[in-house]
Amino acid sequence: MRLAEAEFCARVDEILDAHEGLEGPLLPILHAVQEAFGHVPLESLPRIAERLNLSRAEVHGVMSFYHDFRTRPHGRHVLKLCRAEACQSMGADRLAEATQTRLGIGWHQTTADGGVTLEPVFCLGLCACAPAALVDGRVVGRVDDARLDRILEEVRA
Amino acid sequence: MRIYVPRDAAAKAVGADAVAAAIEAEAGRRGLPLTLVRNGSRGMVWLEPLVEIQTEAGRMAFGPVTPEDVPALFDADWKRHPLALGPTEELPWLMMQTRLTFARCGITDPLCLEEYEAHGGFEGLHRAIGMSRAEILQEVIESGLRGRGGAGFPTGIKWKTVSEAQADQKYIVCNADEGDSGTFADRMIMEGDPFTLIEGMTIAGLATGATRGYVYMRSEYPDAVEVMIEAVRIARGHGLLGPSVMGSGRAFDMEIRVGAGAYVCGEETSLLNSLEGKRGVVRAKPPLPALEGFLGKPTVVNNVISLASIPVIFQKGAAYYRDFGLGRSRGTIPLQIAGNVKRGGLFEIAFGMSLGQIVDDIAGGTASGRPVKAVQVGGPLGAYFPRALFDTPFCYEEFAGAEGLVGHAGIVVFDDTADMLKQARFAMEFCAIESCGKCTPCRIGAVRGMETVDRIARGDAAAIPLLTDLCATMKSGSLCALGGFTPYPVMSALTHFPDDFAPMKEAAE
Numbered sequence: 303m304r305l306a307e308a309e310f311c312a313r314v315d316e317i318l319d320a321h322e323g324l325e326g327p328l329l330p331i332l333h334a335v336q337e338a339f340g341h342v343p344l345e346s347l348p349r350i351a352e353r354l355n356l357s358r359a360e361v362h363g364v365m366s367f368y369h370d371f372r373t374r375p376h377g378r379h380v381l382k383l384c385r386a387e388a389c390q391s392m393g394a395d396r397l398a399e400a401t402q403t404r405l406g407i408g409w410h411q412t413t414a415d416g417g418v419t420l421e422p423v424f425c426l427g428l429c430a431c432a433p434a435a436l437v438d439g440r441v442v443g444r445v446d447d448a449r450l451d452r453i454l455e456e457v458r459a
Numbered sequence: 460m461r462i463y464v465p466r467d468a469a470a471k472a473v474g475a476d477a478v479a480a481a482i483e484a485e486a487g488r489r490g491l492p493l494t495l496v497r498n499g500s501r502g503m504v505w506l507e508p509l510v511e512i513q514t515e516a517g518r519m520a521f522g523p524v525t526p527e528d529v530p531a532l533f534d535a536d537w538k539r540h541p542l543a544l545g546p547t548e549e550l551p552w553l554m555m556q557t558r559l560t561f562a563r564c565g566i567t568d569p570l571c572l573e574e575y576e577a578h579g580g581f582e583g584l585h586r587a588i589g590m591s592r593a594e595i596l597q598e599v600i601e602s603g604l605r606g607r608g609g610a611g612f613p614t615g616i617k618w619k620t621v622s623e624a625q626a627d628q629k630y631i632v633c634n635a636d637e638g639d640s641g642t643f644a645d646r647m648i649m650e651g652d653p654f655t656l657i658e659g660m661t662i663a664g665l666a667t668g669a670t671r672g673y674v675y676m677r678s679e680y681p682d683a684v685e686v687m688i689e690a691v692r693i694a695r696g697h698g699l700l701g702p703s704v705m706g707s708g709r710a711f712d713m714e715i716r717v718g719a720g721a722y723v724c725g726e727e728t729s730l731l732n733s734l735e736g737k738r739g740v741v742r743a744k745p746p747l748p749a750l751e752g753f754l755g756k757p758t759v760v761n762n763v764i765s766l767a768s769i770p771v772i773f774q775k776g777a778a779y780y781r782d783f784g785l786g787r788s789r790g791t792i793p794l795q796i797a798g799n800v801k802r803g804g805l806f807e808i809a810f811g812m813s814l815g816q817i818v819d820d821i822a823g824g825t826a827s828g829r830p831v832k833a834v835q836v837g838g839p840l841g842a843y844f845p846r847a848l849f850d851t852p853f854c855y856e857e858f859a860g861a862e863g864l865v866g867h868a869g870i871v872v873f874d875d876t877a878d879m880l881k882q883a884r885f886a887m888e889f890c891a892i893e894s895c896g897k898c899t900p901c902r903i904g905a906v907r908g909m910e911t912v913d914r915i916a917r918g919d920a921a922a923i924p925l926l927t928d929l930c931a932t933m934k935s936g937s938l939c940a941l942g943g944f945t946p947y948p949v950m951s952a953l954t955h956f957p958d959d960f961a962p963m964k965e966a967a968e
Contacts, residue, residue: 328736368719386640430504430803443472
């Protein structure tokens with residue numbers, strides 16, 4: 303346990319060192335922490351706060367303000383479906399309903415087996431090939447029934 | 460043979476990577492020498508993946524191509540094939556445009572500096588380096604360029620304010636937090652011609668005395684982030700960024716920063732807070748960011764398209780740019796045609812085309828083939844236009860006069876299956892989710908707005924004046940455009956589509 307904690311602190315320190323000298327470094331740091339651990343562990347916040355000479359509350363406040371930062375790990379795959387207007391005009395609501403039913407989860411939830419997390423997203427800039435999705439960071443457009451089948455097959459594999 | 464397959468996210472989203480791989484594999488199998496260029500998109504998204512082949516008669520287009528089509532295209536020697544569209548430059552969609560800002564997008568390899576220069580890149584910067592600060596500012600003012608992010612503030616005036624401010628450090632911040640649904644021009648130019656943004660920001664630096672720049676990008680644009688980071692690295696490597704830009708002895712360098720999924724960070728003061736590592740909460744103005752912006756220093760905050768339009772203004776001259784357009788809306792505007800349309804994509808044209816021409820002629824009506832019911836212009840804070848207002852010319856003042864906004868020029872078309880009450884509710888819901896929480900009309904108003912629309916949906920007609928009143932409060936009482944403009948989609952839906960706000964009541968009667 304001790305060792306794991308030491309390793310954890312060393313990793314966070316490494317990230318903090320790498321961002322030394324940046325103007326306004328907190329967002330890049332939080333992104334790097336999330337990249338390293340898959341989420342932003344709450345235990346990392348006091349360490350970040352101390353280095354940046356901020357209060358823990360300030361760092362927590364920033365982390366919790368942004369939709370991207372999560373304090374718990376997500377599933378093995380993350381499926382983001384666009385909910386914005388251009389996608390709505392091409393049936394995004396129906397697509398979201400079908401996806402939720404087939405995965406048996408709602409927005410911001412992860413399937414029981416830890417396989418897939420479903421997140422809403424407001425615009426991927428793929429408005430001329432709507433409806434759009436982001437599957438583990440990969441863009442998918444014109445998501446019809448056949449494409450949805452393939453996406454779900456991929457994330458449930 | 461030289462073949463082009465776009466690397467633009469919209470092309471990738473419909474299979475461009477798989478098509479590129481299939482072309483490489485097929486060329487390999489046939490032992491044909493191949494140069495595969497991953498260009499930006501030409502903006503004809505309904506034809507993506509749009510593959511082009513270089514011939515003696517120019518580039519020939521094929522699309523939309525699937526990996527399965529590839530062997531047959533090689534069999535046909537990339538000539539006669541059902542997917543053949545003819546010479547790319549002669550496609551009506553491109554011929555009808557005036558491409559100034561997007562002149563190179565889709566034509567060049569986005570990360571090839573040599574190609575950038577061969578197509579007029581850095582001519583503007585060269586010219587600006589030879590000019591005094593006052594001359595640069597005068598050129599931008601004369602061009603008539605106004606902020607393309609939506610506010611429409613004259614870019615030259617903003618630069619002048621920063622230029623005249625006294626400080627030990629000034630900044631150029633590019634607002635690339637393109638969160639409006641229906642907009643993708645920023646994404647396309649960053650993925651398809653990133654050096655033009657770098658060049659524009661550098662000229663802004665020269666004009667104002669700012670030596671540092673930031674591009675604040677959305678995390679929802681992973682492909683664009685990748686291209687921009689690489690482009691900045693290449694530009695720095697070639698001395699285009701750094702202590703002496705192009706050997707001029709003047710310094711300018713820039714950094715790419717990525718947001719974290721907060722729509723409100725597209726508002727300039729909230730963006731600055733976010734860039735400083737704070738919560739993306741809106742700041743009260745004054746002080747203007749031009750005087751007290753990033754870290755309290757004078758800062759130019761400009762949209763991607765505003766900055767990306769600077770190089771062509773300096774390349775061809777202010778008068779050339781200003782001579783396009785209508786009224787006080789000068790130059791060109793990259794329209795982004797999206798949603799339920801037959802032909803969606805990017806279409807750059809002088810200001811002044813009517814909304815009806817854009818929707819019926821350019822977009823070709825709906826993808827579903829059903830009648831157009833409403834068109835939302837300017838993102839989630841933009842008004843819904845009915846067909847009755849289709850003669851409105853696409854200009855800042857004319858749209859404001861029709862109780863709407865040009866915004867970032869995103870145009871989202873809905874067919875007659877759209878339920879405008881639902882769209883009004885969504886506008887309030889979106890505002891509630893994305894509100895930064897600083898001012899009450901936005902934070903509380905959006906939630907009350909959702910509840911009030913729900914009352915109307917249940918048949919409570921008495922809630923309609925309440926919604927109107929709430930919208931008036933939000934419009935005049937909110938600190939920024941999020942709370943202040945959410946009434947546009949709500950009120951336009953209510954005003955132009957009243958039937959959608961009375962279904963339950965009628966059913967009850």
